[in-house]
Amino acid sequence: MESLADTTWDVIIAGTGLSQSLLALALSRSGKKVLQLDQNPHYGGPDAAFSLDEAQEWVTGVNQHPGRSPFEDAKIFTYQHLPDSPRSPPSQNDSEGSEPLAGTPDIRPKLAASRTYTLSLSPYFLYTRSALISILISSKVYRQLEFVALGSWWIHTGTQAADANESGATSIFHRVPGNREDVFADTHISMKSKRTLMRFLRHISKSPDDAERDSAEELLVPFSEYLSSKFSVPGDLLHALHSLSLSQRSAQDTPAEYAVPRVQRHLSSIGSMGPGFGGVVSKYGGASEILQVACRACAVGGGAVALAIGIEYLEDEGSVNEEHPVQVQLTTGESVRSKVVVGSVWDLPGQEQSPPSAQVARSISIVSSNFASLLPITTEGQPLPASTILMFPGDTLSHPQSPPVYLQINSSDTGDCPRQQSVIYGSVALPGPEGHTLLECAVDRLLRAEGPQAMILWSMRYTQSGRFGNDGSPATIHKHSDHVYSFPPSSLDLSWEDEVVDMVKEAWTKIVGDEEDHDDFMIFEDREGTSDD
């Protein structure tokens, strides 16, 4: 293999998360000599996606090297399903791989080959009006990606006996109306509530310069108070509207200034790319696939990527070496020089950093059901939903002050798993065992309602540190020295946060300076030989 020290680099980017990979691509097309490093043997850092075998290796690594990544407390569970006890307790297994099911031929559902799964550590989806989608299109990167549509949102209604007319998972969930037609067609909402809801929807759809828009003070109150005092929204609708904001805090702990723009974003996204959907999921592991395409596009533009090579330490010697001021000592023992170094806080050891401000418990479950009833087509011409969001309000699992649990079900159409199976990604803003108990409870309720054929085949859980979009201060690049910058910890939100695009652009702008027109960020012409044809 060639030596990395043979080249002096314009920019070294530490980490291959999506933000770093987008930056690498942008810089490579601005004529910069870019080296991207990742201390892990795989792409993606916190945005990685794994096969079953890779997940096993990852769990071992996380537990062996605490503090080297935003993850902790990772465990994998395999399940032994006996014919007479479909939901027997899991066997814990945090370091060794084991055969989950004996090789005897039977009709019980079982795991497929390891690599037929791509399990995403941070499974966010993209709203159709997202700035990320705009740059994926303007950079032509989207041509190497496949996207599938997100379906409806669902609210868990508690565990009361199933409606006689409904069977399967829909018996314990109500679909959240996503537009006016939905509201009118909804049979669960009273006429009075419908009028209230329409009034609220009309209100938040007003243009920004409308005199009746909320003042900043009006939005400082909790979302629950905003809805009840201003619109007299009844409790059941509160949960529905809360779920559209995707806030991971309870409605009491979610400021209206956070929730209202996000509900607006949700509603304005629906239909903007095609009938009946407002979000898309990148196939084969979400962000992981996008960042790999970005890294490849960077390589096509002349950049280099090296995996399993981290930074041991670095020094900005700007005063003695003006041309390539940063000396970077690599974990391979090599030493390389660069004009600028940018990375995530986890990839730049020795740089002081602000600690992550939030933690979530996450789980990934592979389940033997396709949850077709939760993925209906609701609008003519709508693409078949491949993914759906379920929200369990705190009081349905624990108490009203508990944060909600969100489950995202990805069908096999997302490419995350084989046919007739689904991957359920769970998230709750409660770290550690407390959060994992809630996640387990939510998944269990879903499976019980879905029916006996829905069994967990494999699951993994972990705790992730990062930040929420509503932490008050906007996320920005942190400057460690004249030539060393870092990205803040990753967002823990369930949808891609557009402020990350702004941050990537900020970093790109700092590095290219006046050499490029800043309006040309991530706008690339087609290269020879590529076409839509």
Next chain:
Amino acid sequence: MSESAGANAPKPSSSVKLVLLGEAAVGKSSLVLRFVNNDFQENKEPTIGAAFLTQKCSLPTRTIKFEIWDTAGQERFASLAPMYYRNAQAALVVYDVTKPSSLTKAKHWVAELQRQASPGIVIALVGNKLDLTNDGGDSSAAAAAEAESEPTSGEGEDNAAGEGEEQDTASGDSRKVSTREASSYADEEGLLFFETSAKTGANVVDVFTAIANAIPESSLKTGRGGAGTGQTALGGRSGDDSRVNLGDRNAATAKEGCAC
């Protein structure tokens, strides 16, 4: 890239993702450049400069549109992304007939493909730089290498190449990898096998035609992507129905954009 006007009824057209693998400087990009543009550059820079190149290959009953993916140099630091292999239906593993170590490397890539790629992938092993051997590499000598799509039918050609080998040494022949050695390896692994010269063009089109013929009709779909997994739609849910084309975003009406 318009279809030739001669064809009355358009033949079914399918996209096939083809990935290139092989040691640096064996001529991966040159082979593609010869196939796509019928061009050769003596001192080509070591990257192709495009995400992928496309070229159509017309068969009697159908048209195959190859999407040819270059490694873009990612193999230099062992960082070839898993997405590179994703849904690839064909692979070209290239070595240099004048460099034995490049065949060793090619075997490594074949093993990697068997580990990472879709199970039904069609792999062609290609010994390039035939022009540096006494087999010439001009088109008339092309028959020295197996030109059939059936990997097991090459006994006669093997003999012919074997004779060529015995004659060569005295006359500046740089061949270091015998046709027999590479061909028997390809037979063992069930690979298509060719020797080519990107410089003269010898056998280059034949490689792609053979690959196109070897791809089972059942794994072909029109449009791009997704065909390599060999999965069939069950329960009426097909992956195609859920796909969203980001390029179409402006075509959609925004009538639902407002909730009221």
